[in-house]
Amino acid sequence: MPIGPLVLASASPRRLDLLAQIGIVPDRVCPADLDETSLRGELPRPYAERVARAKAESVAAEGAFVLAADTVVAAGRRILPKAETETQARDCLALLSGRRHVVMTAVVLRAPDGRRAGRLAESVVTFSRLSAPQIDAYVAGGEWQGKAGGYAIQGLAASFIRFLSGSYSNVVGLPLFETAQLLRGFGWSVP
Numbered sequence: 001m002p003i004g005p006l007v008l009a010s011a012s013p014r015r016l017d018l019l020a021q022i023g024i025v026p027d028r029v030c031p032a033d034l035d036e037t038s039l040r041g042e043l044p045r046p047y048a049e050r051v052a053r054a055k056a057e058s059v060a061a062e063g064a065f066v067l068a069a070d071t072v073v074a075a076g077r078r079i080l081p082k083a084e085t086e087t088q089a090r091d092c093l094a095l096l097s098g099r100r101h102v103v104m105t106a107v108v109l110r111a112p113d114g115r116r117a118g119r120l121a122e123s124v125v126t127f128s129r130l131s132a133p134q135i136d137a138y139v140a141g142g143e144w145q146g147k148a149g150g151y152a153i154q155g156l157a158a159s160f161i162r163f164l165s166g167s168y169s170n171v172v173g174l175p176l177f178e179t180a181q182l183l184r185g186f187g188w189s190v191p
Helices: 013-021 044-058 086-096 132-141 156-160 168-172 176-185
Strands: 006-008 065-075 100-110 116-127 161-165
Touching: 006 013, 013 168, 013 176, 044 065, 044 100, 044 116, 065 086, 065 176, 086 132, 100 168, 100 176, 116 168, 116 176, 132 156, 156 161, 168 176
Parallel strands: 006 065
Antiparallel strands: 065 100, 100 116, 116 161
């Protein structure tokens, strides 16, 4: 059974759906409002961990557990943006076309007493070579909006994925195994 209220520090409907998949329904959703700009020279893994910690710390939730996460799509040492424009989405898809990239999600759980624990999941994804008409059609559909790397694996982009090694739920936005382990570590009963 839950040992206290749980606050999800994210506005992502995908994270809510993923939590529900393992029987967890947060008591509140309170998106963190912070600047997610990477620091000069910051690598993908430290960036994801730093932002997830900052999200967990920025959400004031007295007496509650706070669950925060940050997902990064990395091509080598490069952090791809959460695509906000069609140009960004096209640039991301062109860069990922025919190559492998890594999706990392850092998850942080902060307890009411201030204790904090975190996990990082990494998945390797390889895209097939994308033609210009494929990119045009995907961009026209709008699924890329606000998505790290300009794509959503749970949508039409699934047809681009030639290879996946690691956690599928991580690529969607919340690694369920690692999240469940964090909750269990703080005394939650996760089915």
